Amino acid sequence: MLGVLKAMATTFSTMMRKPVTIQYPTVHRELPERNKGFPLLLWDFDVDEPFCTGCHACERACPVECMTVTMKDNPLHAEGKSKRRKIVDEFWIDYARCMRCDICVEVCNFEAIAMNNSWAAQELSSYDRGDLVLDLNQLLAQSRAKKIEPWVAP
Amino acid sequence: MIGDNAWLDALVRLLVIVALAAFVVLALTYLERKAVGRIQMRLGPMRTGPYGVLQSVADMIKLLTKEDVRPTTADRWVFELAPFATFVPVFLTLVALPFTDSWGVRVLELGLFYFVAVSALTIIGYIMAGWASDNKYALLGAMRGGAQLISYEVPLVLAVLAVAMVAGSLNLVEVVEAQGRVPIVVWQPLAFFIFVTGGLAEMFRRPFDIPIGESEIVGGPWIEYSGIRWGIIFGFTEYASLFAISVFGALIFLGGWDWPLGRELGWAWQLFLMFIKTSLLIFAFFWIGATFPRLRIDQLMSFCWKILLPMAFAQIFLNGLVLVYEWPDWVLLLTSGAALAATVYLIYAATKATPAHRAALPEAV
Numbered sequence: 195m196l197g198v199l200k201a202m203a204t205t206f207s208t209m210m211r212k213p214v215t216i217q218y219p220t221v222h223r224e225l226p227e228r229n230k231g232f233p234l235l236l237w238d239f240d241v242d243e244p245f246c247t248g249c250h251a252c253e254r255a256c257p258v259e260c261m262t263v264t265m266k267d268n269p270l271h272a273e274g275k276s277k278r279r280k281i282v283d284e285f286w287i288d289y290a291r292c293m294r295c296d297i298c299v300e301v302c303n304f305e306a307i308a309m310n311n312s313w314a315a316q317e318l319s320s321y322d323r324g325d326l327v328l329d330l331n332q333l334l335a336q337s338r339a340k341k342i343e344p345w346v347a348p
Numbered sequence: 349m350i351g352d353n354a355w356l357d358a359l360v361r362l363l364v365i366v367a368l369a370a371f372v373v374l375a376l377t378y379l380e381r382k383a384v385g386r387i388q389m390r391l392g393p394m395r396t397g398p399y400g401v402l403q404s405v406a407d408m409i410k411l412l413t414k415e416d417v418r419p420t421t422a423d424r425w426v427f428e429l430a431p432f433a434t435f436v437p438v439f440l441t442l443v444a445l446p447f448t449d450s451w452g453v454r455v456l457e458l459g460l461f462y463f464v465a466v467s468a469l470t471i472i473g474y475i476m477a478g479w480a481s482d483n484k485y486a487l488l489g490a491m492r493g494g495a496q497l498i499s500y501e502v503p504l505v506l507a508v509l510a511v512a513m514v515a516g517s518l519n520l521v522e523v524v525e526a527q528g529r530v531p532i533v534v535w536q537p538l539a540f541f542i543f544v545t546g547g548l549a550e551m552f553r554r555p556f557d558i559p560i561g562e563s564e565i566v567g568g569p570w571i572e573y574s575g576i577r578w579g580i581i582f583g584f585t586e587y588a589s590l591f592a593i594s595v596f597g598a599l600i601f602l603g604g605w606d607w608p609l610g611r612e613l614g615w616a617w618q619l620f621l622m623f624i625k626t627s628l629l630i631f632a633f634f635w636i637g638a639t640f641p642r643l644r645i646d647q648l649m650s651f652c653w654k655i656l657l658p659m660a661f662a663q664i665f666l667n668g669l670v671l672v673y674e675w676p677d678w679v680l681l682l683t684s685g686a687a688l689a690a691t692v693y694l695i696y697a698a699t700k701a702t703p704a705h706r707a708a709l710p711e712a713v
Contacts, residue, residue: 196696198640205635205639208386208389211389213389213390213391214390215389217391217394
């Protein structure tokens with residue numbers, strides 16, 4: 195019988211506490227630094243070109259084959275502004291196929307690709323599957339806008 | 349009286365009470381979800397309007413526009429009339445409640461008796477719904493509801509009768525005026541306890557929602573209802589009866605509009621007092637409902653017949669002794685308090701007792 199009063203006291207004290215609800219679509223919880231969203235490409239602001247040289251390392255390592263990369267001669271190298279002889283020409287990642295395994299980031303020799311640790315990689319629902327195949331510009335956009343701080347392995 | 353026309357007067361009063369009932373139902377739907385949400389450390393409805401205040405309006409629009417499905421094997425007219433048979437008695441009880449010393453739709457000489465008599469009629473709607481739905485869960489729920497309502501009606505009526513003994517009247521206005529100095533809950537704690545328990549059971553609110561238990565019999569008598577009929581039952585009947593019982597309890601136990609200073613300060617203070625006391629009771633019902641899990645039907649029945657009913661009789665007997673020998677009022681508190689303590693002990697002993705088949709087993713090491 196005492197338990198009845200105890201239970202009532204418990205529920206009352208819970209009611210006085212602050213609710214734990216986060217109002218999701220309007221309020222975003224902070225994501226951890228190492229959150230694995232989808233991979234994106236990084237922009238080299240020193241030379242004003244992508245870090246990626248189009249070396250195919252990530253494409254070969256990708257277990258689900260969601261990536262397509264092509265390579266070209268770097269015009270900035272010819273002008274002597276860049277040390278990269280080759281540079282990425284086209285790059286597609288199919289986010290619908292990617293399983294966010296992080297292997298492409300592990301194998302990249304130039305730290306040119308990173309896992310997106312922001313909310314932009316979480317809310318990608320789309321009416322068309324084709325919209326989830328991102329091209330080079332889309333993959334670079336977030337980094338060029340400086341809206342990502344990629345986690346770098348120490 | 350408005351314009352010396354009895355018909356017009358009655359019409360205006362009824363319209364006011366209908367509007368009040370509709371508003372209270374909308375407000376309570378929202379407030380219960382908010383209160384239960386906070387008890388579970390959630391926010392409750394937040395999206396529809398500022399802080400979700402329009403949630404119940406959105407719910408109402410949804411229920412009004414939903415398809416009203418009726419099973420082909422259902423007994424058509426009984427099925428369609430059952431929601432009204434549950435709602436009308438609740439509305440009839442609202443008609444007899446005085447909200448201030450001069451305002452109620454109709455103040456009856458036998459208001460107390462009328463309230464308990466009419467509120468028990470709800471069960472007809474439950475049985476009708478259970479029978480007409482042609483669904484075994486509905487019938488099971490209706491039967492449980494019938495058993496529960498009839499069982500708990502008895503201690504509830506006896507508790508109300510104990511109040512009538514102390515107040516010396518069956519007229520609700522006179523009952524309230526008899527508590528000018530001290531509300532009856534002080535003299536009759538046991539009757540109040542029985543009233544709250546019986547009231548919970550009568551409204552089929554948790555933890556006594558056995559007839560409409562979702563996880564056991566998927567909604568009981570209302571399993572086949574949808575759309576506006578379900579809305580009438582759930583929105584209107586549930587919350588209107590909650591409101592009616594809380595107003596009734598505030599009137600007969602908590603001093604109604606009179607205590608404290610109701611007669612001196614006029615109708616605005618009286619309305620405020622009624623609002624506060626009714627809200628307190630309603631919150632208590634929400635709170636109890638959000639705290640305790642559902643009981644089993646046999647536990648419910650044995651609790652009613654073995655504990656509540658004898659104690660209700662004891663309360664009446666003790667009141668009779670005190671009133672016949674004209675002992676002072678505080679003896680009422682003493683006897684009723686002692687009986688309440690005995691009730692608590694009985695419940696404690698009953699929950700502690702080891703069932704026979706388990707007592708026979710060897711002690712676990």
